[in-house]
Amino acid sequence: MGAPAQTDLPQGTLDLLILRVLALGPMHGYAIARRIQQTSREVLAVQQGSLYPALHRLENKGALSADWKLTDTGREAKFYRLTARGRTRLESETANWRQLVEAVGLILGDPEGERR
Amino acid sequence: MGAPAQTDLPQGTLDLLILRVLALGPMHGYAIARRIQQTSREVLAVQQGSLYPALHRLENKGALSADWKLTDTGREAKFYRLTARGRTRLESETANWRQLVEAVGLILGDPEGERR
DNA sequence: CCCCCATACCTATCGCTTCTACATATCATC
């Protein structure tokens, strides 16, 4: 319940998070944001002004598709799901992220850098 | 000598890398870029058009100070070194980075996320 | 001697993403 410590997300990270959450199944935007915040133990906070443009971008790129449905609570919401292209994108972005983390770890001198 | 795989650096990462490299001792810009590339096993490539503006920004913020000296090969170069403020900044940015990596790891479902 | 490459610095501009701030609408609860 503390305020999220990670106020700013590095560029490109949001796409990865969205894609990964949607790999668990279709979900609407608001729920995606909540899921990210909860799963990250309140460290990551996705702003609405970042979330919806990101979803639209991913949809335009063909990584997501969406349709309006009713939520559990009986409200209209836009449910997004991964397309085949989105799944591919998730894989490449995940690999890219891990490589980045490992590379930065080498610079920082993290012991994990040598592990493997 | 493969081409660097990480073409784009996420926003904010470059400062961290520069500060960390300079924590090892004063160095000029061109050498900083080389060091990052080598230490990361050719994964990270720092473009000159990113490097020099970043150095100037960090200098303006008081994280670095610079003066011209001769390199080993007898050429003029601008040697940067960490200020006290820069050292503080390095620590906070490092902590921030680790927290980010852990949080994203939780979303991705990395086993490391549970470790600790 | 000349050309090329690595070294070493710099800047203008673009592109992209995220953030801030605002606007809208429904539903449940008090």
Next chain:
DNA sequence: GATGATATGTAGAAGCGATAGGTATGGGGG
């Protein structure tokens, strides 16, 4: 009927890294 959570959206600002240029020097090969 007011309030807060749910749910979506846009406009504008800000920041950073990348692209693409430019300058200058030194060393090695042809």
